[in-house]
Structure formats: C-alpha cells, structure tokens
Amino acid sequence: MILNSLNPAQQEAVKAPLGHQLILAGAGSGKTRVLTHRVVWLVEQEKISPFNILAVTFTNKAAHEMRTRIESMLKVPARTLWIGTFHGLSHRILRAHWQQAGLPQSFQILDSDDQFRMIRRVINALKVDDDKFPPKEAQWFINAQKEDCRDPGQVEPRDYTDQTFIKIYQAYQDACQRAGVVDFADLLFKTYKLLQTNAELRTLYQTRFRSILVDEFQDTNAMQYNWLKLLAGEKNAVMIVGDDDQSIYGWRGARIENLHKFSIDFSGAKVIRLEQNYRSTGTILKAANALIEQNEGRMGKELWTDDAAGERLTVYAAFNEADEAFFIVNRIRDLLLNQHNLREMAILYRSNAQSRVLEEALMQFGIPYRVYGGLRYFDRAEIKDALAYLRILANRYDDPAFERVINTPARGIGDRTLSAIREQAKATDATLWQALEALINQKYFSPRTESALNAFIALINSMAAKSETLALNKQVELMLNASGLMDHYRKEKGEKGLTRLENLEELINAAHQFTQEGIQDEMPPLAAFLAYAALESGDDQADTYEDCVQLMTMHSSKGLEFPVVFIAGCEEELFPHYMSMSDPHKLEEERRLCYVGMTRAMRKLFMTYAENRRMHGRESYHRASRFLHEIPAALIEEIRFRTKVSRPDTNRTGYQPQAMGRFRIGQEVNHRIFGDGTVLDCEGDGDDMKVTVRFAKVGTKVLVVSYLTTK
Ligand code: ATP
Ligand code: MG
Numbered sequence: 001m002i003l004n005s006l007n008p009a010q011q012e013a014v015k016a017p018l019g020h021q022l023i024l025a026g027a028g029s030g031k032t033r034v035l036t037h038r039v040v041w042l043v044e045q046e047k048i049s050p051f052n053i054l055a056v057t058f059t060n061k062a063a064h065e066m067r068t069r070i071e072s073m074l075k076v077p078a079r080t081l082w083i084g085t086f087h088g089l090s091h092r093i094l095r096a097h098w099q100q101a102g103l104p105q106s107f108q109i110l111d112s113d114d115q116f117r118m119i120r121r122v123i124n125a126l127k128v129d130d131d132k133f134p135p136k137e138a139q140w141f142i143n144a145q146k147e148d149c150r151d152p153g154q155v156e157p158r159d160y161t162d163q164t165f166i167k168i169y170q171a172y173q174d175a176c177q178r179a180g181v182v183d184f185a186d187l188l189f190k191t192y193k194l195l196q197t198n199a200e201l202r203t204l205y206q207t208r209f210r211s212i213l214v215d216e217f218q219d220t221n222a223m224q225y226n227w228l229k230l231l232a233g234e235k236n237a238v239m240i241v242g243d244d245d246q247s248i249y250g251w252r253g254a255r256i257e258n259l260h261k262f263s264i265d266f267s268g269a270k271v272i273r274l275e276q277n278y279r280s281t282g283t284i285l286k287a288a289n290a291l292i293e294q295n296e297g298r299m300g301k302e303l304w305t306d307d308a309a310g311e312r313l314t315v316y317a318a319f320n321e322a323d324e325a326f327f328i329v330n331r332i333r334d335l336l337l338n339q340h341n342l343r344e345m346a347i348l349y350r351s352n353a354q355s356r357v358l359e360e361a362l363m364q365f366g367i368p369y370r371v372y373g374g375l376r377y378f379d380r381a382e383i384k385d386a387l388a389y390l391r392i393l394a395n396r397y398d399d400p401a402f403e404r405v406i407n408t409p410a411r412g413i414g415d416r417t418l419s420a421i422r423e424q425a426k427a428t429d430a431t432l433w434q435a436l437e438a439l440i441n442q443k444y445f446s447p448r449t450e451s452a453l454n455a456f457i458a459l460i461n462s463m464a465a466k467s468e469t470l471a472l473n474k475q476v477e478l479m480l481n482a483s484g485l486m487d488h489y490r491k492e493k494g495e496k497g498l499t500r501l502e503n504l505e506e507l508i509n510a511a512h513q514f515t516q517e518g519i520q521d522e523m524p525p526l527a528a529f530l531a532y533a534a535l536e537s538g539d540d541q542a543d544t545y546e547d548c549v550q551l552m553t554m555h556s557s558k559g560l561e562f563p564v565v566f567i568a569g570c571e572e573e574l575f576p577h578y579m580s581m582s583d584p585h586k587l588e589e590e591r592r593l594c595y596v597g598m599t600r601a602m603r604k605l606f607m608t609y610a611e612n613r614r615m616h617g618r619e620s621y622h623r624a625s626r627f628l629h630e631i632p633a634a635l636i637e638e639i640r641f642r643t644k645v646s647r648p649d650t651n652r653t654g655y656q657p658q659a660m661g662r663f664r665i666g667q668e669v670n671h672r673i674f675g676d677g678t679v680l681d682c683e684g685d686g687d688d689m690k691v692t693v694r695f696a697k698v699g700t701k702v703l704v705v706s707y708l709t710t711k
Contacts, residue, residue, distance in 0.1 A: 002037050002044075002073060006030070013239075013272045014038050018046065018211065020269035021239040022262055026303040027288070027599035028279030031241040032559060035213050036066055038239060039081070040073045042211055050074075050081035054209040054231070058216040060085060060535065061372070062559050066215070082209075086224050087184060088535055090191035094182070095523050095531070097201060101194045104180040106395040106527055109534035113379070114400045115139060115183045121403075122171045125426050133164055141165045142172060146185035147221045147253040149192065178431050179399035185223070192227045206233035216559060217242035217262070221253035229265060238266055244299045245292050248555060248593045250585070259299070277303045279561050281310025284605050287631045288598040294630050295588045315570075315628060316608040317640040319667070321354075324610045325361035326680050327639075328566050331606060332367060332549060335564060342368060344563040346550040348597045350575040354568060355551055368548035372556050378533045382489055382500040386507055387533055389483050390476070393464045394526050397431040409488035412452040417445065459483070472525040473512040480504055554597040565601035567594075571609040571622040594627045640682075669708045674698050 003011050010030050013023055014037045025031050039055060042048045055070075057063050067083045082089060091109070094101050110118060119142070120135040142165075145155055152170040157163045176182060182190060195202045212232055214220070217240040220228070232238045240262055247256045263269050277285050285305050292298070314331075318324035332345055347358055347369075355371055362369045378387070388404035395401075407413045425435035439445065440453060463482050467475040480486050489500040514529050523531075550562065569575055575594070580586030598605060609624050628636075667679045669691075677695035691708060694700045 002040055006034070006037060007274075007276060009272060009274050009276075010034050010037075013274075014041050015045070016270060018042075018048075018237045020237060020262075020266040022259070022266075022269050022271045023239070023241045023274065024243070024259065024271060024299060024301070025241075025274035026243055026277065026301045027246060027596070028277045028285075028561065029274035029303065030276075030278055031243070031274065032062075032066070032215055034274070035215050035239070035241050036069045036073070038213060039070050043074060043076065043078075048211060050076070050078045052208060052210040053081050054089070054212045055081070055083040056086060056089065056212070056214045056228075057083070058085060058219060058558060059556065060088065061556075062215065063088065085535075086220075086227065087187050090187040090227070091531055091535065093191050093194070093205070094187065095527070097194060097198075100198055100201060101190050102177075103182070103190070104395060104397070106524075107180045107182060108391050108395060108398050108401070109187065109531055110176070110181045110183045110400060111379070111534050112139075112184065113384075114181075117403070118175060118179075118181075118400055119168065119172055121422070122175055123168055125422070126168065126171055128164060128168065133161075133168065138165055138168045138172075142169045143183075143185050144253060145169060146183075146189045147223050149189065149223050149226055175399065178397065178429070180395050180397050181400065188223050188227055192223060192230060195227075195230050202230070202233075205231055206236065209236055211237050211239070213239045213241070215241050216246075218244055218247040218256055218259060219249040219254040219558075220258050221249075222255055222258075223253075225255070225258045225261065232266070238269075243301075245295070245301070245592055246558065246596050248558070248589060248596055250589050273301065275302055275304060277305045277307075279602050280305065280599060281307050281603060283309050283312055283635050284598065284601050287313055287605070287635045288595055290632055290635075291591065291598065291627060291630050292595045295591055311604055312635055312637040313631065314604075314606045315624075315636050315638045316606065317624065317638065318608055318610040320612040321357045321569075321610045321614060322361070323680070324568055324608045325357045327608060328358065328568065328606070329361045329365050329367065330681060331566070332362075333365065340564065342547045342549045345566070346552065346557065346560075346562040346564070346600065347566045347568060348552060348554045348557050348600065349568045350554060350577060350593075351569075352553060354574075358551060358568065362549065368546060369551055370546075370548050372550065372552035380500075380503055382485070382503055383507060383533075386476070386480060386483075386485055386504060387530065389463075389479050389485070390526060391530055392433075392460055393467065393475075393479065394530065396433040396460070399425075399432045402432045405483070406456065409484045411456060411484075413449070413456065417449050417453070420444065472515045472529055473508050475526060476508050476511045480508070554593050557600050558596055561600055561602055563602045564604045564606075565597070566606040566608065567597045568608050569610070569613075570607045570625040570628055571611075571613070572625055573620070573622050574613070575625050575627070591627065591630075594625075669693060671695065671703065671708055674701065 003014065006014060007030075010033070013021060013034045023031055023034060035055070039053060042053060043050055055066060057066055063084050067078070070081070070083070071078050082092075084092070094103060094107070098105050098107060116135055116139055119138050120130070123130050123133060123135055123138060152166050152173060155162070155166050155169070157166055176186070195205065209231055212228065214228065228238065242259055244256055244259055247254060250256070263271065280288070282305055285303060289303060316324070316327050318327055328347060332342070335345065336342070349355065349358070359369065359371065378384070385404060385408050388401040391398045391401035392405055403418075406418065421432055421435050421439065424430070424439055425432050428435065428438065430438065436453060436457070440450060443450075445453060459482065463479055467478050470478065486501065486504060489497055489504065491497070492500060511529055514532060515525055554567070573581070576587055576590035580590050607628060609622075609628070612619060612621050668676065669679055670676055671693070674695045675697050677693040679691055680694050680700065681692035692700060692702050693708070
C-alpha cells in the first residue's frame, strides 16, 4: 500500500479528495515524494487515467526522475501521463498545433546563445548604436517582457531607451517569425496565447488535464503562473508544492508571491505543511535552519528530524583554489576507502567557472566525475555546427542555422558576400536563404562566388533529398560526412581535434539512442531530436550509470540529494556573489541558495573557501563568506594548517576563521634531499605537524615540518 511509507501529514495530502492543494514545506520534508505518490493514488484509487494528469517540474533531470519513480510504483503503463518542464510541455503543445500557433511545421528552438546572436544582428540591421543598446541588455529586456506576457505593442515605454528596446523587440520578433524559430520564453508565451485565443484548443486541454501537479512552485514566473491558471480553467484540480526558502530564480523573473496568489486565485485551496525532514542529520538541519533564519519576511516553517545529530560540518580554509580542490579530492579519496560510492558525493559551487580547477584535480587523481550544466554537450561549437546543418535540412529559412553553416567548413564565402545577403534579406523582408536565391537570380555575385554559393545550395538540397528516407542516426551520419564537418575537424591537430571528432561521433549515438527511446513519437524524428537537443540540459554527457562524482552549480542541485556534499567557494564576493551584495533582496536570494546547497546533504557536509582565488584572469583575496559566520560555531569543525590555535572569540556565536600559521597550503618549500616542492596538506600542531608536499623530482611525500624550509 503506497500510504505505508508516508507520515500522517503526507498521507493527508496524498489521499485528499480531488481539489486544490498547496503544500508548503521545507527542504527534504518529502514534498516531491508526496507529489509522486499523489499521482499513483489518483490513478489507482481515484481511477483517473494517466492521460488526464499533468505533472510539471523544473528541470529535465527532475522530470526524468519523477517519471521513473511513478512508473516503478504504478501497476498500469504511464506513457500517456504528461510529465515535463514548462518549456518541454509547451513545446509539445506547439508541435501538435503549429498551424494554429502560426508557426511553420518545422519550427526550431533558439537557445540563449542563438538568441543573443540574432538580437545582435537585428541591432546592427536597425543601425542602432550597440554601445548604448548592448545586445545582452536587449536580450534581457525582451525576455523580461515575454515573462510578463507582453508583446512589443503592449510594453509601455517609460523613456527613449525603452522606445528603442521596444523597436529592437519588434524587429527581433519579426526576424524570428520569418526564420521560423522561437526562443525559450516564446515557447511558453506562444502556448499561452494559443490557449487564450483558441477556445477549442483551450477546452481540449482543460478537459484533458483534470489533475495538474507542480513541483518547485516557488520558482515559477508570472508567465508560468498564467499558463497554469489557463490550463486549470474552472474545474481542474491543482496541487502545488513549494518552499519559499528555496526560491532562487528571482533574477530570472521567478515570483515568490505566486505562492500567496495561489491561495487567492484557486479558492478553497487546502494548505498542508510538512515539518519532518527525512533527508539530513540533525546537525546539518540545525546549521541550515540557523542560516535561513537570518532572512526576513519568511512564511516561517520549523523543520525537525528524528535522525541522529551526526557529524559536524567541516569547514576548510584553503590557501587558494588549487588547494581547495586538492582538499576536496583528498576527502573524496578517504571516503572511497570508507565504502562510499562516488555517485553519493556532489561538489556544488556558485558559478560555473569554478568547475575547471575542480575538474583538473579530479582528473589528476583519476576520479571519474560528471558536470551538470556548464558547457553542455549540445553547446559545444562542433555540435552546434552539426545541429545547424540538421536544422537547415529541416527548414531552409532558419536564419541562425544559415549563418552558422554557410562557411563552415570554409568554402570561399566571405564576409562581404554574407553582408550582401543580409542586406538583401533586410531590404526585401525575406529570409537569408530566399535572399541568397534572389541575388543569384539577379547575377549579383562574381562567377567564383556564385559557383561557391550554388555548390552550397546544391549540397544542402542533396543532403536533404538523400536523408529523407533514412533513420535518424543515418541522417546524422550522412550529414556529418557530406557537409565536410568530419573532414574539417579531422584536420584540426592534437587532442582538441580528436575530442571534437569524438563529440561528433557521439551525436550519431545520441540520435540512435533518442529513436530507441521514442519519447516524442508524435512528431517527425528529426524535428523531435532537434527540439530535444535545444531543451535538454546536458544530462547525457556521461553514462548515467557510471559511478562518478557529481559536479553542478547550486542552482541546478535543487530537489536533489546526496549523502556527501561539498560546497566550494564559500567566500565573500563569490558567494554571496558580488553583484548581489548591495541589494538586501538579492542577498537574501543568495542566502536561500546557500540553504538549498546545504540541505542537499544527507550525512556529511563540507564547506570550503579560498583566501586567494584566481578568477576571470586575476587574483583576489576574500574573507570567508558571511554565510559561514551565520552557522553556529558549535556545529562546525574547522580544518586548516595552524601552529597556534586562536582563542575562540566569545563575543560572537558564529563561526570564526582561525589565524594563519607559518606554512600555508600551496606554499613553495625546499627539502635538503628531495629538493623543491609545494605544500598540499598539513595535519597536527606545532613541531609534530605532518606536511604533505608534492616535490618536483620525487613526487608526493608526507614529512615532519622541521625538515622543511620555506622559500
Ligand atoms: P526539496 O525541498 O529539497 O525538494 P522535498 O521536500 O521534495 O525536498 P523529498 O525529496 O521528497 O523532499 O524527500 C527527501 C528524502 O526524504 C527522500 O529521500 C525521501 O525518499 C525521504 N522521505 C520523505 N518522506 C519520507 C517518509 N515519510 N519516510 C521515509 N522517508 C521519507
Ligand atoms: Mg523536492
């Protein structure tokens, strides 16, 4: 019986009669567990068909996990159950009703990098000064408008700057429409408008989704809220699950207020609170609670656990980022010896750029790892080239794809030719492909250029014709060879070229695997695959089942849990991030992010910081993060090299970093026999101190401190 593994409050939520519910509870209290059990309950007890249920969550990874959990509990097949992200589900609706949405059948999705390039081109075409109106800001403006459901005509300009941004927004929308592409925000916005204006479709979906469940609701934005309200209509039951203390996407338009709004808009919503945490040890929970208490205006929740206190948090003060990475890797090795698996350990960080040093240290020690997010597989240059070819095969009018492939690999089509095509496209309100054909007809180009261009057109057309009847993986293979991409990268020398070739070959595997899984079977395989590539957040970069350490930003760790967690880079200006330090609201969001990170840990939490960090090409010195000071000192064990232990400061209850000693980790030292080396680790006190040194000539050794001299 599915209720057996739930506590009374959780049971109440799972077996409640069909109606609106708001489950407001802290981290690790079983919210996601309630949601999945609720789906199973609805199907098995309430006899609602999986076809009539919609479950929405925040990331593809979470959606995947949710489906697996539900399917393992259900006795009936759940293929017709819709589970996905807001973006993924919107995409599905637009694919099914492309005509009504005013899109070409083969419409493609622009990722944020493509979107940026497109906006930059639009700004140049409009002859707007891109110093005053940088493409990044325009992109931000456009996305923010869409997230608030405003078309260009609906934005109220406050000043001249706004007027220009609106002009850019309009021109960008026109360009997207011509090219048959939509950006991420458009996926939702267009679905919203489609359902709002088309009563028939609205009724179709409103009749279908009798029960709608949303996880991580605290991070929905205005558009997602409206989208949800529209789908819910008057009759459908909506269950939302969230935690105001874990709202971490305010910077991307998420509205905590949606939690309050829900109780008003969805009348009769039953509020259920869960207070028992099942994830973390007492100590981890106490530390996280103490931290989040520093925030004001919380909805207020108390979390407790039955679990033992467990170990104290370990805080490590590193000399620099390399030392920090070595510390983490060393601890991972210790844990491995103590029967831990690698997949039970996660390294979390504030910014993607931190991963490189950590990756290097892991590689050096031969520890397998996976990075979530960061430069995703589908974001790599060679993969984007290959995908652009596939896109243009599917849709010749896809301008961003056109720009990417026209001269990659080089085929003698220069910038001047490309500018002429762009000018023509702009003047005649056409796509680049159409403009190219028109210019050829007008005999605009020199014979040499014309023959290069004709060869390009012929190449694309012939690849499209040949691949029409092929299976998806064969299509990909044909494209990789015929386009010359494989040869192009084969010529690139060294490790890098080899990696690129491997990545391209991996694309054939990805296509094969994709068709095997056949998830989106209602669309043509190529279109479905391209959409998957655009929407997927890099979950496929390593074998999911391989035992490896998990690396990710704290943002992408939401909803997940790991027995051992390392939070790296807990220093001022990095975390909290310097951009948020002067704004109290942003600072609170950073604190929530820290709360999210800490509450991922089940048994053991390490937090590390570096006093000296090289980032963005320069070195800087920072103090330990204020978040460390907000954790009661009694819950922390601090590790660092020290010859003198400073007296605890009784005026402060928070954690205080210890004073520095004679040797520091990362320091250059000399040994009479072994020669020069670098300090990697120190243990013990005074003259008994043992120091681990990596020597240039003889490798790593552990020595007594008195044999060493500093340089
Ligand atoms: P987050 O806020 O981080 O998303 P959550 O509230 O969604 O957390 P879950 O991930 O559902 O929490 O649950 C946390 C852990 O506690 C999971 O491992 C889950 O299986 C376990 N758990 C939840 N409820 C119970 C219970 N009643 N008995 C035993 N284990 C439970
Ligand atoms: Mg959850």
